[in-house]
Amino acid sequence: MSTQTLLPEGFSGLEPFVTGWALAGSAARAGRRGASTPEERAAFHAAAAGELPRALDYLDAKGFAAFDDADERLMNLMLSLGHVALAVEQQKDAEPRHARDRAHMHITRTPAGA
Amino acid sequence: MNSPTTFTPVGQDELDWLGTDPVPTRPYYDPEWFELEREAVFRRSWQQIGHVCELPENGSFIRRELEVLGASLLITRGKDGEVRAFHNVCTHRGTILVDEEAGKRSTFSCPYHMWTFGLDGGLISAPDFEAFHVTKAECALPQVACEVVGGLIFVHFGKPESSLREWLGPYANKLEMMPVARATTFSEYVYDINANWKLTYDNFQENYHLRFIHPSAAGPVTSPDNPFAYPTAYDFHGPHRSQRIWTKPDMDPPTGVQAMAFQRGAVCAMSDGILGTETAKDYLGLFPNFFLFGSPMQHFSHTVYPIAADKSRGVIRLYWIGEDETPSERFAREYFMATARDVHTEDRAVIERGHKGLASGALEYLHFQTQESLCRHLFNMVSERVEAYRAEKEGVPA
Known part of the structure; x- marks a missing residue:
């Protein structure tokens, strides 16, 4: 697959984050946050947070039924951003300790697919 | 200000x-x-154990474990749409009946000797049943009191002194x-x-x-x-x-x-x-x-x-x-x-x-x-x- 098709047109700036963060499943996304380094989180959040409104508007306009693989990856990327934003915007320096305790809270079901 | x-x-x-x-x-x-x-x-109180959205269709079921009472529960939505709870225990010799956490079925068969029960808990069939000394009616799954309020399913393992609604x-x-x-x-x-x-x-x-x-x-x-x-x-x-x-x-x-x-x-x-x-x-x-x-x-x-x-x-x-x-x-x-x-x-x-x-x-x-x-x-x-x-x-x- 060529890198141009990883994400929908207009979102190519986020392609470096696809491999690490465009994960299927809420538990996998939460787990990725827990296993990430502060540098990874900061880089992803800095690149993606400003794109969130535009990404959601684009995906809403398309609708789930018309999603292709690139759309699905963008969706999963934004869902991972939600988890990472909690670390970057809310927990901040407490995140490493928080991650250790959070591992006890097992996500078993979500409408997006656990 | x-x-x-x-x-x-x-x-x-x-x-x-x-x-x-x-x-x-x-x-x-x-x-x-x-x-x-x-x-x-816990044996004398209504306990919340699920939600009706887990039983979306007639034939839907969930299994719930309540460790505090050492109980395994089978909760079904019957052909009549009613939500019922039973002990998840085959009435032949006590084997746990259902392993899956949730699903949709019209019958439940015990893996041990194939006793088969309906969504209403009744014993439908059992191989060579004529050799037993009991009626099928006596072999229904033991039922547990079960009521729904606000979509929430509650069970009571004892004899409830009041309905769930009165209790709440x-x-x-x-x-x-x-x-x-x-x-x-x-x-x-x-x-x-x-x-x-x-x-x-x-x-x-x-x-x-x-x-x-x-x-x-x-x-x-x-x-x-x-x-x-x-x-x-x-x-x-x-x-x-x-x-x-x-x-x-x-x-x-x-x-x-x-x-x-x-x-x-x-x-x-x-x-x-x-x-x-x-x-x-x-x-x-x-x-x-x-x-x-x-x-x-x-x-x-x-x-x-x-x-x-x-x-x-x-x-x-x-x-x-x-x-x-x-x-x-x-x-x-x-x-x-x-x-x-x-x-x-x-x-x-x-x-x-x-x-x-x-x-x-x-x-x-x-x-x-x-x-x-x-x-x-x-x-x-x-x-x-x-x-x-x-x-x-x-x-x-x-």
């Missing part, structure tokens, strides 16, 4: 009837006391008004904890700890006139209790990704017609071990299942109306679930510390202040039941 409100906490005079004495610690860790609670509290009193109507009554799906996370169920539950019915244990989440919701974010009201009905959550009138608006989640989530909640409802600030604690928070955006339930005197399991669900209709809705739901999970994470860690300290036997008593009265109420309710049961067993008046 004037402060928008002056908060007045609930006064001790309103709560004097609960008592003010120190509370003995032993019931929070003693295995003998826990053995009494199994019978006095005014809280039944509140449940019916809350989004949970219309929920069709949910997000769920589960934790195991090395702590007594009451100690675990108590953490979630007092706000005194919020600013210390949840500095990130509690900071924006406290103010100089309510530095502990105490509730505006308490309410009690029989063994149940509730609080009305206070919200800071001049709260700073959220920023960043959080702001986007709230904005998108609010649009969805508005289209579901659950914004601004009367029950939005109600936080119900239904005896013995169930919470439901009325917040439309983070409408969560929390059940603390006892496993042993020093072990419990928490199941938290955020109930939603409809599947994810838009990517924005999916984003908001995942964010809200992750936010609640962050907060509960902080609780879990400190509760385990509490149990370890109490179980050391170092303290004979613990102390509840006025704004921890819901914890005191739970202790009183459990204590009354355990003492009555003990007296009943020993044949002396309580």
Whole structure:
């Protein structure tokens, strides 16, 4: 697959984050946050947070039924951003300790697919 | 600039009837006391164990384990649409009937000798049944009392003294008004904890700890006139209790990704017609071990299942109306679930510390202040039941 098709047109700036963060499943996304380094989180959040409104508007306009693989990856990327934003915007320096305790809270079901 | 409100906490005079004495610690860790609670509290109370959205069609079933009573339950939606609960135990020789956690079937066959039961619990067929000395009617699955209020499924392992609705009193109507009554799906996370169920539950019915244990989440919701974010009201009905959550009138608006989640989530909640409802600030604690928070955006339930005197399991669900209709809705739901999970994470860690300290036997008593009265109420309710049961067993008046 060529890198141009990883994400929908207009979102190519986020392609470096696809491999690490465009994960299927809420538990996998939460787990990725827990296993990430502060540098990874900061880089992803800095690149993606400003794109969130535009990404959601684009995906809403398309609708789930018309999603292709690139759309699905963008969706999963934004869902991972939600988890990472909690670390970057809310927990901040407490995140490493928080991650250790959070591992006890097992996500078993979500409408997006656990 | 004037402060928008002056908060007045609930006064001790309103709560004097609960008592003010120190509370003995032993019931929070003693295995003998826990053995009494199994019978006095859990076999004699309605217990919340699921939601009707888990049984979407006739033939849907779920299996639920209730360790506190050593029970496995099979809950079905029959051909007639009725929700029923049975012991998940084959009536031939006691084998656990169903292994799957959930599914859809018209019959359930025991793997051991192929006794086959219907959704109504009746024995449909059994190989060479003529060689037995019993009728099929006598071999139906043992039924457990099961009733639904507000979409929530409750079971009772004993002989209920009243219907679920009577037992819940005014809280039944509140449940019916809350989004949970219309929920069709949910997000769920589960934790195991090395702590007594009451100690675990108590953490979630007092706000005194919020600013210390949840500095990130509690900071924006406290103010100089309510530095502990105490509730505006308490309410009690029989063994149940509730609080009305206070919200800071001049709260700073959220920023960043959080702001986007709230904005998108609010649009969805508005289209579901659950914004601004009367029950939005109600936080119900239904005896013995169930919470439901009325917040439309983070409408969560929390059940603390006892496993042993020093072990419990928490199941938290955020109930939603409809599947994810838009990517924005999916984003908001995942964010809200992750936010609640962050907060509960902080609780879990400190509760385990509490149990370890109490179980050391170092303290004979613990102390509840006025704004921890819901914890005191739970202790009183459990204590009354355990003492009555003990007296009943020993044949002396309580």
